[in-house]
Amino acid sequence: MTRVVCPGSFDPVTNGHLDIIERAAHLFDEVIVVVLVNESKQGLFSIEQRMELIRRSTPKLKNVSVDAFSGLLVDYCAQNGVDAIAKGLRAVSDFDYELQMAQMNGNLTGVDTVFIPTAPDYMFIASSLVKEVAKHGGDVAGLVPPVVLAALDEAYGH
Ligand code: PNS
Secondary structure (H helix, E strand, O other): OOEEEEEEOOOOOOHHHHHHHHHHHHHOOEEEEEEEOOOOOOOOOOHHHHHHHHHHHOOOOOOEEEEEEOOOHHHHHHHOOOOEEEEEEOOHHHHHHHHHHHHHHHHHHOOEEEEEEOOHHHOOOOHHHHHHHHHOOOOOOOOOOHHHHHHHHHHOOO
16 A cells, blocks of 8 residues: 655645646555645645645545644654655756755655656646735636635635
8 A cells, every 4th residue: 555645835725736636646545635834934824724725625535635744744754654755846947946855855764756747737836826816816716726716715805
């Protein structure tokens, strides 16, 4: 049985994230989506809200669960019997940093990282851009699931 984590900030989860989570769920026996707590970054949504939005966006994926963690991802992996880290790669611009993190994580505990190429339709989607567009009243309906769209509307008072 292969258990992988899909880690991230997920502030908020986007259709790009969901595509990666869904494909990981088909490739591996068990997927844990882990919301990593970044103490130095004030997010739009609380960790609990982010987890809830992911849960409500993945009801049909029976082998997907959602968790949160504060600390090193490799420690989460070691404590939870995780075999590998699954990450989406959008573009060459993602690659340098993602490779560096994958190698650092591998160096720390030997945990491996599997990269899943982002589908072309989702290449340009990033949570930060979605928030910026939504904040100014732009249309992000095609970029996030309906529950996130509603949460963004509420957060920005639209
Ligand atoms: O969605 P993001 O912000 O691109 O995700 C980055 C994330 C949370 C996966 C990464 O910053 C991370 O793994 N943070 C946990 C702390 C950690 O393990 N840092 C060392 C990475 S080599």
